[in-house]
Amino acid sequence: MDLPKKQAEKLVKGCVDNDRTAQETLYKLFHADMLRVCYNYLPDKELAKEAFNAGFLKVFVSLKNFDLTKGELGGWIRKIMIYTSIDLCRKELKFNTNNTTEIREDDHFITPSVLEKLQFEDILQNIRTLPLATQTVFNLSVLDGFTHKEIGEQLNISEGTSRWHLAEAKRKLRSLLEPTAEQNNQPKERSEKTK
Structure with a gap:
């Protein structure tokens, strides 16, 4: 979700100043989209909610370091949600590192x-x-x-x-x-x- 720059500036400033209304507004604006991001990485709904909540905590703690001139607020929050989700599921991941299957570049995906x-x-x-x-x-x-x-x-x-x-x-x-x-x-x- 892209917010107009003025609205994003106002929200960020309000959240940094610990304004509960601004924090609630930010949370509501990004709730559905960011929960969906977490659910993409964590198939268990409870784990996805846990990642979402931990991610939003990171957002509020780190918001003072966010620079609107270097990026868009929604994209920044999304990255935090992705990294938080990955951190939560990393211990569950089991990677096969001994792969002998050849990867063909011309292999089509889905028609x-x-x-x-x-x-x-x-x-x-x-x-x-x-x-x-x-x-x-x-x-x-x-x-x-x-x-x-x-x-x-x-x-x-x-x-x-x-x-x-x-x-x-x-x-x-x-x-x-x-x-x-x-x-x-x-x-x-x-x-x-x-x-």
Whole structure:
């Protein structure tokens, strides 16, 4: 959520000055979007709420250091929520670092015709079926635009491991979202012979 600069300045100043009305306004403005961010990384709703609350505490404590000239308030809060969620789930993550599967750059993800038929909730439900480590790398890369280097730094894994998890996520999601794709690529036999 992008706030006009004047409104953001007023909110930040009010929160730094410990104005409860400004704090409540900031919380309400970003509540739904930031809870959704936490839920993207933590499939357990209670853990997502815990990350959300811890993240907002960090926001209020760190708000005095936020510089409106260097970034947008909503983006700054979102990053705090992402990092807080990652910190909370990091101990649950199990990364496979001995990957021998080849990653092909020309490997397509999901065809547009399948995506057109799906709703966001359908896609999110399928993402939730991935192992937590693979899901986290997928979310960081695809949903939040992190590079493999940034993902590696955040999760204490190599860039190669990050790439493997992303490729694995795409492979698994493709098989879930396009279960008949392989059947459609096979040549069809004629049921009747032409005369």
